[in-house]
Amino acid sequence: MNEKPKSRSRATELVGRWAFRIAAFEFGFVVLQAMTFGYGWLGADPVIPAAFLVITDALMLSLTALLTVIAIAAQLASRSVMWHPIAALTLVVAAVIVAFNCFQGVFGD
Amino acid sequence: MSSTSALARESWLRAKLWGTIFGVFSRGITTYDASGQPKPLSQKITLPDGPLIVVANHSSHADSVALVAAIGRVRPVLVVSAKDYWKQDATAEWLSAGLVGTWPISRDGHGYDDLAAVRPKVEAGAVLVVFAEGTRSVDGKLQEFHSGAFRLAADLGARVLPVGIVGAFAALPKGATWPKRLPYNLRFGVPIDVPSAEPIHTDAAAAQARAQLSEMLEQPVEDNPQFGWSRVRRLAFGWVGLAVIFFWAFGEGVFWPLIAEMPLMLLIVTVGWRWRGLLLTVVACIGSALGVLATWWLVDHGFNPPSPLTTPLMFEIARDQLTSNPDTAFWRQMFNGIPVKVYAHEAGALHLSLDQVLLALIPRMLRIAIIGVGTWMLGSALSRWLKSCLGMVQGICLALFPFGLWLTVGYWS
Secondary structure (H helix, E strand, O other): OOOOOOOOOHHHHHHHHHHHHHHHHHHHHHHHHHHHHHOOOOOOOOHHHHHHHHHHHHHHHHHHHHHHHHHHHHHHHOOOOOHHHHHHHHHHHHHHHHHHHHHHHHHOO | OHHHHHHHHHHHHHHHHHHHHHHHHOOOEEEEOOOOOEEEOOOOOOOOOOOEEEEEOOOOOHHHHHHHHHHOOOOOEEEEEEHHHHOOOHHHHHHHHHHHOEEEEOOOOOHHHHHHOOHHHHHOOOEEEEOOOOOOOOOOOOOOOOOHHHHHHHHHOOEEEEEEEEOHHHHOOOOOOOOOOOOEEEEEOOOEEOOOOOHHHHHHHHHHHHHHHHHHHOOOOOOOOOHHHHHHHHHHOOHHHHHHHHHHHHHHHHOOOOOOHHHHHHHHOOOOOOOHHHHHHHHHHHHHHHHHHHHHHHHHOOOOOOOOOOOHHHHHHHHHHHHHOHHHHHHHHHHHOOOHHHHHHHHHHOOOOHHHHHHHHHHHHHHHHHHHHHHHHHHHHOHHHHHHHHHHHHHHHHHHHHHHHHHHHHHOO
């Protein structure tokens, strides 16, 4: 039942699985940040940690999104799509929305 | 000619890409010339002039990309690969052709025709990498050689350069999914001439290449720190490093716009579990404290040092906090991004007493100590990883720093 289709290489599967694992970690990390800044755990003006996390998130979410798109494209080309990269893309989009709202709260008006 | 320059450009980009990846996922690549002189990957290797075929041992998927990372910096490079394996699907083809730069050949008996078709590229200067064993070794030992590379060298008038890849089998053997973080050594041998494609000459050349490779593979893998790490560590253990940290921290307390912890973090990651880490942190604390005291004294006596990259709102907030509760104001400075020189300036303008300013130095020095000791411990714990990629990590941090500064200044504008 779990035998892999012949059209899909091991590299294609690995890229998909790792895209999901990294996206899941990213999402959890962003939710933790939203709670930290939302509940004011770092005080009234946590500018330094917030600036650091804006940069970290922008880098990591961009790279994760790129990896996810590559994983989906590779699996579509092989005509054999696993659920991992689709879930990864959903998590990346959700993480971007949560992060944007979180930092809008810190740096916005 | 243009296709060769395009290949040279692609090879250079691939070399940089794989060099970066090896920097993160291995303990770095060290190359050795024929005399055994080691060089980190960041220093270019010297290759013989003219048409060249590199013959290397093959025990890992990392072999091809390690060679691309080292050779692609100096000459265009193509790696012979198995058509049946690397053209299985779109991902495999994209990985091999796009990211590695392969020259696929069939393994159904017509391989030499595919191999010979690379002639114009080799004559134009591309280095062809051939794994003469034909497939990856399952036990890391050298297998029998096929003759194709040596026949091709004779046909092209190219020389054969044996390169021993040591460490790749331990890091990523056949069947492994994820590489272990280990060092790679590329040992370059002595070039071999192949006078003709007669079996007597190709067999002799193959025997010579095999003998050189056998000798190289007997060498132990050396774990050498890469270029950036060595330089930074030397600075961290010298007087110059101490002076930079002290004057930077002092200057930041007076007029300098970049945080005191910046050079401290850059240097302290390399010192390991040595007392030097503590010394660097203490020097940064003392420098910053003296800078704050200097600014307070200057403003108290009517001199106003310049304050670049600050805003009127920063001064207003600092003044409010110092007026309402001078004991907690500097504690709030730890996270809020307002430079300490602004607080020192306002402390002088409000004519706070020396006792009050000395008490205010506690949170200032505490922040430097926390960041310094934290980075020291992190650097020591990750030193095996950082040794191969410190330059890249610090380069990325420095490139991103202005964005963080812009966010902070923007917040207080």
